[in-house]
Amino acid sequence: MLDLKQIRQQPDWFKEKLATRGVDAADIDAVLALDVKRRELLQQTENLKAERNTASKQIGEAKRNHESADEAIAKMQAVGAQIKELDEQVNAVDTELHDRLAHLPNIPHEGVPVSLTEDGAEEMRRVGAIKEFDFTPKNHWEIGEELGILDFDRAAKVSGARFVYYVGLGAQLERAIYNFMLDEHMKEGYTEVLPPYIVNAHSMYGTGQFPKFKEDVYQVNGENMTLIPTAEVPLTNYFGNEVIPAEELPIRVTALSPSFRSEAGAAGRDTRGLIRMHQFNKVEMVKYTKPEQSWEELEMMTQNAENILQKLGLSYHVIKLTSGDMSFTASETHDLEVWMPAQAKYREISSCSNCLDFQARRLHTQYRDENGKLQYVHTLNGSGLAVGRTVAAILENYQNEDGSVTIPEVLVPYFHGITKITKENAVPFRK
Template identity: 85%
Template sequence: MMDGMAPFLVANEGRGGNTMLDLKKIRREPDWFKEKLATRGVKPEAIDEVLTLDAKRRELLQETEALKAQRNEASKKIGEAKRNHESADEAIAAMQKIGGQIKALDEQVAQNDEVLFDKLAHLPNVPHEGVPVSLTEDGAKEMRKVGEIRHFDFEPKHHWDIGENLGILDFDRAAKVSGARFVYYVGLGAQLERAVYNFMLDEHMKEGYTEMLPPYIVNAHAMYGTGQFPKFKEDVYQVNGEDMTLIPTAEVPLTNYFGNEVIPAEKLPVYVTALTPSFRSEAGSAGRDTRGLIRMHQFNKVEMVKYTKADQSWDELEKMTANAENILQKLGLPYHVITLTTGDMSFTASETHDLELWMPAQGKYREVSSCSNCLDFQARRLHMQYRDENGKLQYVHTLNGSGLAVGRTVAAILENYQNADGSVTIPEVLVPYFHGITKITKENAVPFNRQK
């Protein structure tokens, strides 16, 4: 539970509340929520606890209102007594007693709200109809395969071996400086990373995205608004005690951009994109992807975020997925698109399409992008709204997607474009970013390694 968050529930509950799920809808359809959230591992008792706390809250508020009415009556009697030059001692004593009772009830409401808010904050988004039901990643639905898998006439190497042999990836020196799961990109390795993310940004801007350069450190409220807090605090790097956090994804500052605002309806949908580093502690990933660029504590990612009207978000999810696919298609990298299961998609998502790249040395697909429709889940927390055609305030829908994870894309390029002699051919669309260089070799990879 984050200090200072529960008052938002009190202040805004009548307007839908700054809770991730609509509390009034939970009251109306508790069994539906139990059924849907059970597919995400939420026990029915969690909904019962919310309803019990909600009922207690409303009961306390009714008692408070009744006492306030009594206090108003006592205040009138005091006024009448003074006008009539009569003793008001009895009425004053009564008002003081009632004031103490109201203060005690207010404290009970605040305590109840703290617990209620915390329970609601740990409930994930409701999965959309048609999302494969499973509490694990098994059962994801493949939507399509794109691109031809290359058949090598030699044993393909892992990207970390290719990069280390060329001298463009240096994990050992990074470990000396920062520890495991960090890397130095060197020479044409750094240039490849830069070429990849510049290409991604250029492509997204062609599709109508506005490029942004957001803050890399955000406050707790921003992390809460997009759903990383309170449940996933162990996955991030916090600075300045617990007040500020290094962003785990640009989704956080981008989605928070319109927080507590009413976006003019004629502006929607809004598309934004940004390149930022992402910082993740990778808690719980011990023993997984310990080598290479797949699971790093710091990595670059190009993010896409959309704000839409309620009736636009599903079409926009398909467009966003196509925006991510466009990058892979132009890079000539084979991939497939899957719809994640209820238990495998992110906490805030109602439906997620993952793009997974083919990694020849591993002989399997690895995730490079997740495109998710969060519906109004984040907007409720951030209080982002627009006015519909009738002038009524509605919550915007938010979507986010990697466009793409840069390091994983670089890893796929190294593996899919490797040559028998250890060199790597640069994808055609990236050659302009290399000023004519078409291949990374030992001779040109790292200038300071050349013989003088």
């Protein structure tokens, strides 16, 4: 949530900044008009309350003097009715004002490439040599289906499109990857959390998914409860409506969770394979920091995600997203894209974002500064990594001409000595 006071003080600056995210200046004007109307109504209410207090004193004085107070009582009743009507108007304006503010995205940070599309993203660095093959590399879904470790057909029978069964060493590969990720993040100072997978509407609002993106999620129990689209939601809500002791900041937490997404706006995109699923596992990183810490912590979070790719031996690049391509809550986002040989291009595998105080204002998450004054924390979130996409990257980059897949060295301990997935060992019940 943006600061209304700041919008009031710098309307032109906010119009200019939000225009880079596709927000029309008229939306800012509408917020400001409602703000003016609200303050005018409140002033009228205060004036009427002063009249009511005067009438109340007149009634008391008349009673003490054994005089008639009918006129003062009638006046007080009329003023009371006016106050009630104004209060209703204030509540209606408050609701509309809050809704309009809730639909405004975060301000892009200085240096974020300006574009309303993904075109124009800034490549920050490339890491790792792109692997060359002396045969035509297959797509990860072909490899997985031929080995029997990915079963999309039976998942479609049970659940529908964009679901998958991981079978045998496929399931073990997924488990090895997320355990490896969690172990690495814990070495880097993150506290592991096992969060709820269903959250209430207030929690979805707090992290910015609601009210604008309701069509992207799966809601249960009417509209109040939602399957999480990412562990960012329960992790960031953990300190909602709390004051965090300043000496505890920065706080770094990580969690494995399933993520559930309707992919309502992705019709026809990535219909094959593990790239765009309705249900997938993801290891999430979330941080709470003081404002002066957040940019350094964003760089560290990006490096934490990069560490996973480097130890897995996967080539990737890091890009800074454009103003129009960032998430609703982000002020700056660094995307990690891993090289996919069959597609001969990089594909997103992690997004690391600094949300500044945007989410904390919605959640009322604060700390006391050195002067004892309450301040909003900054929140950051990042994928460390999307597990299914990591499986896809490993299958494609570690495939062999005979159809087998070599297990990355850092994952071998999680396989109890198995170093290669073959048709012979992939699915034990098919022997």
